[in-house]
Amino acid sequence: MINNSTKELILETARIEEVVGDFVALKKRGANLLGLCPFHNERTPSFTVSPSKGFFKCFGCGKAGDSLTFIMEHEHQTFPEALRYLAKKYNITIEEEAPTPEYLEQQSHRENLFTVIAFAQQFYQDYLWNAEEGKAIGLSYFHERGFTDDIIRRFNLGFSHDKWDGLTAAAIQEGYKVEFLEKTGLTILNENKQYDRFRGRVMFPIHNLTGRVIALVRVF
Template sequence: MIKKATIDKIFEATDIAEVIGEFVQLKKRGANFVGLSPFTEEKTPSFTVSPVKGIFKDFSTGVGGSAVTFLMEHEKFTYPEALKWLAKKYNIEVEEDQQTPENIEEDNRRESLMQVSAYAARFFHESLLDSPEGKNIGLSYFKERGFREDVIKKFELGYSPDNWEAFSSAAIKQNYQPEFLLESGLSVKRDNGTLYDRYRGRVMFPIHNFTGRVVGFGGRTLK
């Protein structure tokens, strides 16, 4: 496990525009930088980088966060891999605590839960913006309460379909393990062993940690 002091040094040294600029052609616009999304094929730039805040936001997909988040999403790094990539770039010595097998297992478990949460955020966000049900119910709910579309995308607001298994089935098809769907609290197990969605017919509010990763959800029923 990388020591907290090392992680702090990495975040302090990281220039997010410099890092992302290695993968995305950025143009300066005021205090920020903009470019075409590296996650979708678009012609109008919707990808923004804020050096002052140390974050990026891809408004075409809702993905956003720190330089670490970008590397994890774009390069498919794990959290430790992204940190080590940045440490190498900025010549920072990586100090690690000696890990026991139990520590490694716990880190893997935590990372698996993070990946489930990230997938869920994308699923709910896409359901809100792309499905007829999401547009008619969820998106209408937000717009009636004054939420602009850029705000909805910025905070990755979403909608959980009013269907018993929409999320759980989709997640399993994407090879997410049932045990982590259950531990995340997003799925519930029936007596026969199949899973169903805990949140149905609700607008969803993802909760992010300081690195921009989704760590949980709040849901509001619309019935």
Template structure:
């Protein structure tokens, strides 16, 4: 848990007008600032920010609060996520309350798995955009599906090369540990060898509500029938397939604003609809909708429209 001292320091340091200014265009209005509501469509600004009182008020929806509550409303962060976001923004070291050795080890393990997943996301993206094979195979596939370069970058799509250990070797050379490559499922390790799980696949990173990479989906471009068309990351302490929704990070603001969530089957369904302007769309990644996924949507809306084939 985050220490009380860290929370107090965040509240003392964070400026509500600076935090909100990262998301809303604010203009000076006397002692206050005003802007268009980020929670409703309006032409006349009704969103007010008071630097003196360090509060905000959205008169179009009745919502209001401080810098932390704005992040919880706008970015749909949990309270700890909002505190950590502000700590990063203001370069405040996050102190944790005393944990047992087992709790500390588990927390360190989770963070190491997040870091190696983010490295993999960047590696797959770099291969897609900066290598000849990535452009010829992965990028051409996405463009043939009709995805624009902007959309490809928005969803952080990538390509995993055919080489047996391209990702694994690069990660180890950058001092990432094989233990966490294996625990995230990025590397398959057995008694005689190790190899990249997703080799030769176009890659779809799966994000949490706050944007961290939890796992991956990979689609083969091979016509061999023995090869599974889609492959997902295995279950881990950071990735539980029944608790995540593909596209939730990109869609969360529109879902809340439109008060409705469109649910589709696959990754490319999400991306195609998003690109066509339907941005409040997520996928259950081929599984039946679970209670945990429903709870995730209910943080944003109580309305779900199912668009399955």
């Protein structure tokens, strides 16, 4: 666990314009910098970065914060992950202290969610390539849209069963807990019944900077 003096050093060292500038093209506008907001769709820039205050604020969607919140929000990282990201960016050596039991529990909970998402991604991908329904609807949809097999594989695209509980039943059979399936949003619980959120859809995984799948979204 990162100790407090390291945390302070990271927060003092991080320059908001550099941290945001790795992801957003910023232009000088007076004392501030301006760019297109990465958190909502816009054509006219309303995303402002203030180097002197160490803050960003979007006047379109209202999102605001410092370097750390930017990385957490933009890269879907936890507080400690974002700290480590910034430490790496600024070559700061992290001093560790023993983690608390609460911290350990939180981490294992998060790992469980990632494991469930990774299972679902593989499940949807296998279904796209190997099942008749996946090939007939999902794969042909991607081909019609001009996606090559190489792209489809590289981005781990998939297809969800047109069944009430295709994924949920398979995951439970593999030993995944319904509780975690529900937390990822892939399974919906309703009066003791459980069913898949996504059915008969082509699926895109979302990766974070470290290449980990953090969510799955449907396309049509």
